[in-house]
Amino acid sequence: MTAQAQPVLPEDATAPVAVEDTHATTEAAHGGEHESGGLPQFEFQHWFGQIVYLVFLFVVLYFLIARVFAPRMRRVFDERASTISTAIETARQVQAEAAGQAEAAKREVEEARAASRATAAAAKARVTEEANARAAVEEASVAARIAEAETAIAATRDAAMSNVATIASDTAAAIVERLTGKAPTGAEAAAAVKGAA
Amino acid sequence: MADPLHQFQVTPYEWLDFGEVTLPVVGTVHLAFTNSHLAMTIAFVVVVGFLTLVTSGAKVVPGRLQAVGETLFGMIDGMTSSIIGHDGKKYFPFVFTIFLFILGMNLLGMFLSFTATSQLAVTATFGLITFGLVVIIGIVKNGAGFLKLFWPTGAPLVMRPVVGLIEFFSFLLRPITLTLRLFGNMMGGHIALKVFAGFVATAVVGAAGWFGLLIFPLAMGMTIGLTALEFLVAFLQAFVFAVLTCIYLNDVVNLDHAH
Numbered sequence: 001m002t003a004q005a006q007p008v009l010p011e012d013a014t015a016p017v018a019v020e021d022t023h024a025t026t027e028a029a030h031g032g033e034h035e036s037g038g039l040p041q042f043e044f045q046h047w048f049g050q051i052v053y054l055v056f057l058f059v060v061l062y063f064l065i066a067r068v069f070a071p072r073m074r075r076v077f078d079e080r081a082s083t084i085s086t087a088i089e090t091a092r093q094v095q096a097e098a099a100g101q102a103e104a105a106k107r108e109v110e111e112a113r114a115a116s117r118a119t120a121a122a123a124k125a126r127v128t129e130e131a132n133a134r135a136a137v138e139e140a141s142v143a144a145r146i147a148e149a150e151t152a153i154a155a156t157r158d159a160a161m162s163n164v165a166t167i168a169s170d171t172a173a174a175i176v177e178r179l180t181g182k183a184p185t186g187a188e189a190a191a192a193v194k195g196a197a
Numbered sequence: 198m199a200d201p202l203h204q205f206q207v208t209p210y211e212w213l214d215f216g217e218v219t220l221p222v223v224g225t226v227h228l229a230f231t232n233s234h235l236a237m238t239i240a241f242v243v244v245v246g247f248l249t250l251v252t253s254g255a256k257v258v259p260g261r262l263q264a265v266g267e268t269l270f271g272m273i274d275g276m277t278s279s280i281i282g283h284d285g286k287k288y289f290p291f292v293f294t295i296f297l298f299i300l301g302m303n304l305l306g307m308f309l310s311f312t313a314t315s316q317l318a319v320t321a322t323f324g325l326i327t328f329g330l331v332v333i334i335g336i337v338k339n340g341a342g343f344l345k346l347f348w349p350t351g352a353p354l355v356m357r358p359v360v361g362l363i364e365f366f367s368f369l370l371r372p373i374t375l376t377l378r379l380f381g382n383m384m385g386g387h388i389a390l391k392v393f394a395g396f397v398a399t400a401v402v403g404a405a406g407w408f409g410l411l412i413f414p415l416a417m418g419m420t421i422g423l424t425a426l427e428f429l430v431a432f433l434q435a436f437v438f439a440v441l442t443c444i445y446l447n448d449v450v451n452l453d454h455a456h
Contacts, residue, residue, distance in 0.1 A: 039202060039205060039384075040203075040205040040207065041205055041380075045217060045225050045226060046229075046233070048220070048226040049227065049229060050234065050237075050316060051321075053237060054318075054319055054323075055322060055326070057238070057241045057298075058298065058326060060241075061244065061245065061294050061297075062291060065248070069248040069251075069252050070270075072252040072253075072255060073251075073267070073270050075255075076257070076267075077271075079257055080257050083257050
């Protein structure tokens with residue numbers, strides 16, 4: 001900033017010198033001589049110290065990792081792998097056991113179902129039989145009553161039929177009496193009715 | 198506006214500055230404990246602390262922190278064994294170290310004022326460590342058979358020397374691509390963040406006048422979005438580095454089976 005302010009000063013002749021000066025001082029403040037004029041990374045006088053120090057640190061870090069940290073890490077990994085594999089093994093066993101138990105339970109259920117089915121069938125058969133027997137008895141009694149009723153009906157009808165003949169002969173006798181004024185005998189009327197029939 | 202490159206400046210701490218010395222091969226060296234060293238140290242301490250917390254009270258049924266650690270662990274573990282295969286477990290610590298160290302430095306760069314992985318020296322070291330390990334394992338495991346890596350059996354016989362030469366150079370380029378990918382991503386992201394955050398600061402202090410009212414929401418939105426993106430990049434670059442390390446290791450470990 002001061003370098004840019006310089007040209008404003010009236011003494012034009014001294015200005016470039018002043019600019020040179022400030023430039024030189026800032027360069028010096030940066031700590032090293034810019035031999036290559038470019039990047040500070042090319043100040044080769046600092047290379048050796050950095051390289052030796054880095055190689056030293058690298059070797060130390062390498063041995064720390066190779067001897068201490070990597071084996072520790074590896075041990076944890078192995079431990080974890082073994083833990084996981086044992087856990088998986090156990091889980092697999094338990095699973096197999098559970099599968100066996102499930103199989104047994106299934107078989108039991110199957111058996112129970114078959115037994116209950118058989119019981120149900122037997123009960124059904126027994127009930128059906130009983131029902132059939134009861135139905136047969138009922139049917140028999142009903143049939144007997146029907147037969148009884150039928151005979152009663154037949155007797156009634158026969159009686160009625162014989163009454164009909166008597167009524168017809170009486171009626172015929174009454175009609176003949178009214179028409180002829182002379183009552184036929186019962187036998188005559190009955191014979192006539194029988195003959196008309 | 199502040200210089201967006203200033204954040205990459207390696208500055209020695211005065212009380213730990215041992216000055217410059219000239220070593221036989223490497224030349225002039227500034228021996229000092231710098232902010233880069235501090236960032237690396239913090240990353241190291243954080244990674245070690247994290248791993249200690251995760252693994253010390255480790256339980257079969259993990260808590261939250263342990264679950265995070267195990268996710269990272271399992272991710273790299275799965276990656277090494279899926280890419281490298283049977284031998285992957287042996288290289289796991291190396292890949293995990295690379296991954297966690299880079300991830301730690303990347304993520305700490307989002308909270309500290311200095312990002313270690315935006316230093317070319319740091320990423321080059323990582324690249325060279327990986328490359329060096331790949332070459333060493335390749336030669337130790339396969340001997341001269343290591344050269345088979347560059348001998349493309351799938352290509353026609355006439356083409357093999359040419360393709361082999363290309364393979365060889367692409368192999369030599371691996372550490373450079375590893376280095377530059379990480380370096381470029383981290384540096385670029387942090388420069389972009391700094392630039393847009395600088396716009397926000399410019400708008401807030403009123404240096405842009407009433408124009409700041411227009412700049413402020415745009416620049417603030419960009420800064421927030423870029424911050425989220427940088428967190429993703431921080432993880433992704435560590436992951437990419439680890440994946441490539443695995444792939445390069447697989448090349449030499451399974452040289453007989455794959456080629």
